Amino acid sequence: MSYAPHLHAARSAAEAASALIRKAYRGQFDVQLKADASPVTEVDIAAEKVIRQTLSAAFPDHAFYGEELGRGDTDAEYLWLIDPIDGTKAFVRGYPMFSVQIALMHRGELVLGVSCAPCWNGTGETAWAEKGQGAWLDGERIHVSEIDTLAKATLSTGNIATLAASADWAKLGALIPRLHRIRGYGDFLHYHLLASGRVDAVIESDLNILDIAALTVIVREAGGTLTELGGGAIGLDTTSVLATNGRLGVW
Structure with a gap:
């Protein structure tokens, strides 16, 4: 099965969230502490909302499990897994080691992922992969090393x-x-x-x-x-x- 339409939607959702994040980075935003004492910002919540909106427009019947807006039906045939800012502590403190994480689980199997670091290295970078189609970083095919010792x-x-x-x-x-x-x-x-x-x-x-x-x-x-x-x-x-x-x- 091809997940190309799903990957296209996920990349669009990640870029929409990243645009919000770039505008807010190193600016003024509200920060709260969750029950586990980890921070959450208004930017996290806004980014997850735009990701869900983008994906829901393409796939209205799919379920979501998000870091900030909670779990839907985790037994659903299609389940989107979302962390709108993975590395909120870094985002809050103003260093660029944070990313937008979006994955799709189909019938319990992870089948695609998008990892977008909008502020890394000044210009950002995005990695993505679809089951059976290889992995990519900013448009270039990537492979693990051949180190064996x-x-x-x-x-x-x-x-x-x-x-x-x-x-x-x-x-x-x-x-x-x-x-x-x-x-x-x-x-x-x-x-x-x-x-x-x-x-x-x-x-x-x-x-x-x-x-x-x-x-x-x-x-x-x-x-x-x-x-x-x-x-x-x-x-x-x-x-x-x-x-x-x-x-x-x-x-």
Whole structure:
């Protein structure tokens, strides 16, 4: 099945949200704290609204699960997963490591993703992928690296507080000396770097499906693998990630 119309709508929705975000970036906007003490801004809410409006106009029968406006029917045949500003803390503090994340789940399978970082590197960048059609970054086809030994590999870590408090912390400690480099690029960035062959693995232990749904499709279509840290399948309840170029035994 082709998801080209869905991808077109998702890219349009991401660009509409990004236009709002660019206008507000480093400006004045209202910031509130959610129940989990994470920030939410009026820009997050406005961006999610425009994403839903754009997608609903194209696919009125589809369901939504969004970071700010809540879950619809998560058992629906078509479910859009939306994080309008993944990296709100960065957005609030005025540094550009944040992105618009839009993914489509069809009958429980992630089939497309758009990851748009509107202010990154001054001009922004967008990665996207559709099941069976490869991964793309700003119009160029991208692939994971061919690095196949830990001694040549670069690992990037994201949020790892839960990992640090677990017995597996020692496992990460034992891994680090075997690597060529370790970095902490975080958020969308290390997945874009992984999918385009510039890092070789990513580990995170504190996230949710909305953070990585689109990036899961992008990494896989670029030739990589992405599972939960313990090896489980990515799903709506995912809270951790092990992503690699598919050639490394990292964990």
